[in-house]
Amino acid sequence: MWNFLARNKQVAAMLGLLAAAALVVIFLTTRGGGHTVVEKFMDEIEDISDEAHIFSTLSLPSDDRFMPSVGNGHIATNVFSDTVYMNGLYNGRKGESHRARIPAWANIRLKSTLTNHPYSPVYSLDTKHGVFQVTVDRDRSVVTQRIFAHKFYTRTIVNQIQVVPKTHADPNFVHHEIWIAISQMAGPDSKDIAFESPIPEIIDDTIVWKACGKTKETEDPVYQPLPVDVCAYWTSVPDHLVVPHFRSRVFTFVMTVDKNETVARQEFVKILQEDGEELFEKHVERWLKLYQQGGMEIEGHLELAKIVHGIWYYFMSSLPSEGTHLPADKFFGLSPTGLARGGTFDDYEGHNFWDTEIWMFPSILLLYPRYAHALLQYRLDNVYVAAELAKLTGNKGYRFPWESAYTGSEVTQPCCPEVAEFEQHITGCIAFAARQYLAMTRDENWLKHGGCSIVTNIADFWASRAVINYTTGLYDIENVMGPDEDHSNITNSVFTNVVAGYSLYLAQYVSCLCKSYYMAKSPDHWADIAWSLAMPYDETLNYHPQFQDYKRGDFIKQADAVLLGFPLQYPMNISTRANDLTYYETVTRSNGPAMTWSMHSIGQLDIEENLKAAKLFNKSYEGYVREPFKVWSELRRPRVGAVNFLTGMGGFLQTLMFGYAGLRIHLDRLEVNRPQLPPEATRFRIKGIKYLGSNLTLDIGIMETTLTVSSIDANWPLTMNNGRYNVTLVPGLTVTLSGSGPFTIRSLPWKNCKLPADTIGQNYLRPIGL
Structure with a gap:
């Protein structure tokens, strides 16, 4: 073990010369609620290791x-x-x-x-x-x-x-x-x-x-x-x-x-x-x-392989260990900059945001569902605080704070009261994470020990926030802020309304799953509200205004309306999705956070604009990853923002897993849609996908894509359509995927409960989805 880092002395001497300092530039940057940081920018140090999992250097940053x-x-x-x-x-x-x-x-x-x-x-x-x-x-x-x-x-x-x-x-x-x-x-x-x-x-x-x-x-x-x-x-x-x-x-x-x-x-x-x-x-x-x-x-692209290894390392360094000498302490969640940072405002003080559920959670869930469970447990441990916050603001159910830490109460800085007041979509994001968790695990034990309650109480919150508009006949959600923090106190944020609608529909579904041991209040009423939520849509321009009364041309901070396509998978015409992507790319400010371009890349892959997707994929990490140890910054060089930015890392992983690998999580199935190699890679392998207790490996090569089965949970037998016919998945089987898909993996229906309609906003005719 001790000798794995021996290096060539000639290389050492040469690289030592290259480590000289360059031009110093000082920049002032901010994120959202006033996070400020100054960087003394110098040329970065080179990683001299040719192994994907080792980062080596002769000089420190x-x-x-x-x-x-x-x-x-x-x-x-x-x-x-x-x-x-x-x-x-x-x-x-x-x-x-x-x-x-x-x-x-x-x-x-x-x-x-x-x-x-x-x-x-x-x-x-x-x-x-x-x-x-x-x-x-x-x-x-x-x-x-x-x-x-x-x-x-x-x-x-x-x-x-x-x-x-x-x-x-x-x-x-x-x-x-x-x-x-x-x-x-x-x-x-x-x-x-x-x-x-x-x-x-x-x-x-x-x-x-x-x-x-x-x-x-x-x-x-x-x-x-x-x-x-x-x-x-x-x-x-x-x-x-x-x-x-x-x-x-x-x-x-x-x-x-x-x-x-x-x-x-x-x-x-x-x-x-x-x-x-x-x-x-x-x-x-x-x-x-x-x-x-x-x-x-990842093979064929060493830089990309190293970045991926670094991301998982930094994630796992902040997640609780499995099998410890002494019993583990209660887990307090993932903050945007991980456990090794958080003492200052620049590092988000170690608080929990929506970053956890929307940006980090999906990739973690796919490979390590027990860690996804731990992240949801942090929210469950604090539901009594969320209930009190809802009551204090005149609402029902659970309202989770924008920032939380030890107690689960609101801990947003005094600088930013509008963020704490209006950015309520985090409550819907938590329900969306619960939806994904149930889709991948069907964890009955989780439902019995708080899952039923948290889902239905989140629905109660949104039901109390939606107010009927007697002019339109639709429900409005007023006084909110979407992911774009440049616009506050708005009405009918498209992102907020969709996660709210999904929350309401999920509660209707869960009330069926839990009916033998949990009495839900009004499942059909939740669905009725979701069905009639207002949903801004411009028929002439065939795109989604970010919120009601949004002025076209106004710049935004980060990905917002484009999140409808992914991760929310809100059904829409391909032309609408393309227009959303094209338009919002032009009005997103250049000094926004890292994860925005990951979502644009996934969107372009969905509409089969692969060259554009590759360009945005490169943009999603170039300038954010700092050498030699692959530490992410929130903002692109020469700016910095928060450091060891797990949020940006999570968005990047989603581009690989849900973009290039084409994975999609649904309540009744797991899909692989148009799997393809990331730019310059010759092989892309995702090992250990955990779906309903099974263990799967997706292997994407130049010539073919295969799915290999390591194990299957006998309670949830799986069948896959490989592009030609249905295949029963059994341990040891390798299935070759023919064509572009979608390739669907299904199991038995869960308790014969009807899947949610997930149709939101009846103010225009719903087109057929992608």
């Missing part, structure tokens, strides 16, 4: 925001930063709530990487093994540092330093001990947590340190009357490591942290009993298991 993170869903840190963040640990009242900073007692640096030594360190991120590595080839030794957030011992961040002496060719050479200088760089005291002064302890003959404290301010006095306890343990770190000249040695330094002091200590004691190499192997084993369960492989 000049901007440390583009350093990678290590995390395991419980704790995370950016490599070499002075900050550790923990799942569910926030400080600050309401709109000031943000992830609480823990000093990085795990931040240990080799001094040879901090000063102008005559060595050329190689820095690498291994996304399959979940480890950051530094290798320094010195005169008398090779020193390798591994940094990782343990995937099994999830309260733990580990630093391991291996020193391997070199054999000297001169027999007269005088051997001395090898000294390696190191520094612990924990940073200043936390402003968020009132830690007591660290105290030393001796555990198993090892000097360790402990610091415990409490967060300084609770998020909401009603839902969180008391601060949160935090306790950390870490090993003592000397100034130098001393190694005999004749043998190698591995030094292991660990930091554990938890809200429970006993848990943090138990984990720490267990770690001290582990052999250093076995400790690492247990971590690697968990990461490899994730890659065995699912993943995406």
Whole structure:
């Protein structure tokens, strides 16, 4: 394991010259509700690895925001930063709530990487093994540092330093001990947590340190009357490591942290009993298991393959581990910049937005439905807060806040009250995620333990928000803001009305699924409202105005009306879809967030404009992915916005999975429609698609596309139409897909419940869908 990053010295010397600083440009940028950031832009560093899952460099980014993170869903840190963040640990009242900073007692640096030594360190991120590595080839030794957030011992961040002496060719050479200088760089005291002064302890003959404290301010006095306890343990770190000249040695330094002091200590004691190499192997084993369960492989386009590996790595670093040493803590969701960030306004403070359900959730659901379940569980855990918010705003059911964190209450910054007030579509987005989850899993247990209730209460909210317009005879939804945050307090946002209508129809469907154990209130009434919701449509121009009274030519922030085609799959004529795409591309401002162009690319693929789709596909990631560690920014270079932008990553994955692979989720089927290779790729493989308990692999090549079945759930037998005839899917079978499809995979009807009509807006004749 230690030697997988050896590099050619000539390449090192050449690339070291190329790492010189270039022109510095300073830009001011904003996202939506005033998120501001300044970037000192310099030429990016090159990734010199030719392996898809390893990112290697001889120089670190000049901007440390583009350093990678290590995390395991419980704790995370950016490599070499002075900050550790923990799942569910926030400080600050309401709109000031943000992830609480823990000093990085795990931040240990080799001094040879901090000063102008005559060595050329190689820095690498291994996304399959979940480890950051530094290798320094010195005169008398090779020193390798591994940094990782343990995937099994999830309260733990580990630093391991291996020193391997070199054999000297001169027999007269005088051997001395090898000294390696190191520094612990924990940073200043936390402003968020009132830690007591660290105290030393001796555990198993090892000097360790402990610091415990409490967060300084609770998020909401009603839902969180008391601060949160935090306790950390870490090993003592000397100034130098001393190694005999004749043998190698591995030094292991660990930091554990938890809200429970006993848990943090138990984990720490267990770690001290582990052999250093076995400790690492247990971590690697968990990461490899994730890659065995699912993943995406691209051949013929190394850059694209690396980006995909990076995205899944950053996702998995913020999602909870499966099978941990001690029971996992409650999960508090995915924020737009992941678990390793969130202490500042620029990083969205670790809050949850619609980003989770619309942008990250679908791809995660396809390969890792248990993580999709965990994301929905965060919403279920906070329904009592959503019920109170609906009541406070004069509505029924559940209204979820635009931003939420520890308590589930509204934590949008004081700067942006209109966002918190009007951007209500998040409640419909949560129902849409539930719809997709039920379509892919038919999880009866989830329905029984909150699913029935959350779906029907969201429908009650939208039913109370829709007001009959006696002039048109249709229901209006007023005082909202769509995904385009440049227009607030509008009426009949097309995106909002469709997700609201889908929510109402879904409740009607779920009331049938749940009727043996859950009594729904008025399922037909929900459908009646959905059927009669107003739906802006311009018959002359054959396109969807973004909202009622939208002025054609007004610029917008990001994808909004185009989301009707995907992900909402709202039926419309191909000409209407094409007009929506063409028009909104011309009025979307250039400094919008990353995920917009992913949706435009999917749309162009749907209407078979493949050249245009490829151009937009390239636009969806070029300038957003920062080298050498494939860290995404919210905005295209030279602007920055939020960093490690999981939202943009999620949109990009959807372009691959739902655009080029052509996958489509429906309540009664899974479709593969016009599967094709991404630009320049020679093979595209999605392994571990989980549909109704089955495990499938879609393999798209130059000459043919196949679907391979690894396993089938006996409760849900599957049949597939391969373009010619129906095939019963059984384990071990490989089906060749002939033609462009759609290729449909179906199972038995679910409880013989009638599928929702999903017809919204009777103010114009519904055309036949795509």
